[in-house]
Amino acid sequence: MRISGPNGIGKSSLIRQICGLIPCNEGTIILDTAPALADERAALDPDKSLRAALLFWADIDGAPPARLDAAMERMALSPLADLPVRMLSTGQRKRAALARVIASPAKLWLLDEPGNGLDGASLASLGAAMDTHAASGGAIIAASHFDLPHAFSETLDLSEYAP
Amino acid sequence: MMRALLPLIRRDIGAAWSGGGLWLPVIFLILVASLYPFAVGPDARLLGQTGGGMLWIAALLAALLPIERLIAPDAQAGMFDQLLVRGISDETIALAKMLAHWLSFGPPLMIATLPAAALLKLDGSTLIRLELGLAIGTPALAALGVLTAALTAGLRSAGALSGLLALPLAVPLLIFGAGALHEGSGAALKFLAAISLLLVALTPIAAGAAMRAGRE
Numbered sequence: 001m002r003i004s005g006p007n008g009i010g011k012s013s014l015i016r017q018i019c020g021l022i023p024c025n026e027g028t029i030i031l032d033t034a035p036a037l038a039d040e041r042a043a044l045d046p047d048k049s050l051r052a053a054l055l056f057w058a059d060i061d062g063a064p065p066a067r068l069d070a071a072m073e074r075m076a077l078s079p080l081a082d083l084p085v086r087m088l089s090t091g092q093r094k095r096a097a098l099a100r101v102i103a104s105p106a107k108l109w110l111l112d113e114p115g116n117g118l119d120g121a122s123l124a125s126l127g128a129a130m131d132t133h134a135a136s137g138g139a140i141i142a143a144s145h146f147d148l149p150h151a152f153s154e155t156l157d158l159s160e161y162a163p
Numbered sequence: 164m165m166r167a168l169l170p171l172i173r174r175d176i177g178a179a180w181s182g183g184g185l186w187l188p189v190i191f192l193i194l195v196a197s198l199y200p201f202a203v204g205p206d207a208r209l210l211g212q213t214g215g216g217m218l219w220i221a222a223l224l225a226a227l228l229p230i231e232r233l234i235a236p237d238a239q240a241g242m243f244d245q246l247l248v249r250g251i252s253d254e255t256i257a258l259a260k261m262l263a264h265w266l267s268f269g270p271p272l273m274i275a276t277l278p279a280a281a282l283l284k285l286d287g288s289t290l291i292r293l294e295l296g297l298a299i300g301t302p303a304l305a306a307l308g309v310l311t312a313a314l315t316a317g318l319r320s321a322g323a324l325s326g327l328l329a330l331p332l333a334v335p336l337l338i339f340g341a342g343a344l345h346e347g348s349g350a351a352l353k354f355l356a357a358i359s360l361l362l363v364a365l366t367p368i369a370a371g372a373a374m375r376a377g378r379e
Contacts, residue, residue, distance in 0.1 A: 020248075022378070023379065045178065
């Protein structure tokens with residue numbers, strides 16, 4: 001499902017509510033699976049190498065390192081594996097956060113503006129990764145103000161619910 | 164819950180090692196111990212009588228040094244959000260932070276106390292009581308550090324504020340810790356242990372609540 005709408009309409013807040021990070025004022029969200037989240041913050045240790053920083057999360061997720069390597073390959077991060085995270089550009093960090101989601105065993109992906117800061121080639125590989133995930137029975141909720149290269153089964157336009 | 168505790172502790176200790184945070188309290192303690200005789204004069208009897216208390220103050224302040232690095236950078240980097248999404252509670256994160264903070268400053272501080280005690284001419288039995296007191300008291304200092312770090316995370320000039328917040332709470336530790344330095348002061352040691360237990364038990368809950376409130 002894609003959540004669309006202009007800036008400030010509440011796409012990110014909705015994603016954070018689905019995660020349970022902020023409470024709902026009205027209604028309840030029932031989530032019976034642990035999702036994988038990629039938002040605007042990479043949450044990687046700046047002094048560690050990219051691979052070590054991602055391995056920390058793979059360790060917590062219970063994802064085997066081979067799966068992480070495949071995800072890094074997919075987002076074209078393998079040549080950057082030994083670079084410290086603080087040297088990476090915004091787009092590279094974004095790709096790293098997406099690689100963590102791709103490597104995680106979670107069924108549900110929550111992506112907050114996954115296309116921001118990505119170049120054309122990365123956007124295409126993100127689209128391919130989303131296709132693979134959806135084809136293997138996974139679900140994706142992505143908030144984006146522009147079209148992503150993936151055939152979403154539903155689109156929720158938040159501007160229809162503007163106060 | 165437990166599957167995240169060990170990686171988190173390992174990560175935090177690693178960060179303390181590589182960030183130089185491990186040496187800061189040690190150097191601070193030894194610096195204070197070497198400056199103190201210059202300030203009060205090289206009278207061995209006076210130094211021996213007052214040095215133990217001085218080392219307690221130094222240990223207390225040394226524990227406050229890394230407070231700013233404990234919670235705020237991780238909260239800003241989105242680390243906690245990622246952990247919470249994985250079903251790891253704020254309390255578990257606070258517990259891991261507390262254990263890692265103690266492991267990265269408690270034992271080094273106790274080792275640094277040995278040369279510091281020599282500089283201040285502490286006698287053997289005082290040194291043993293000081294080390295015993297630090298072994299009981301430093302977990303409480305670590306708990307206090309994590310608690311104030313969680314309360315002040317996200318505030319501007321959090322460093323100064325956390326000092327002001329933590330020091331009054333640390334007064335009982337100082338009273339009983341320094342009180343335990345005298346001979347036959349088992350009661351002070353027991354009080355110190357009681358306060359330490361209370362702080363260590365309360366901190367994960369209180370710091371977790373503070374982190375949750377800071378997010379909303």
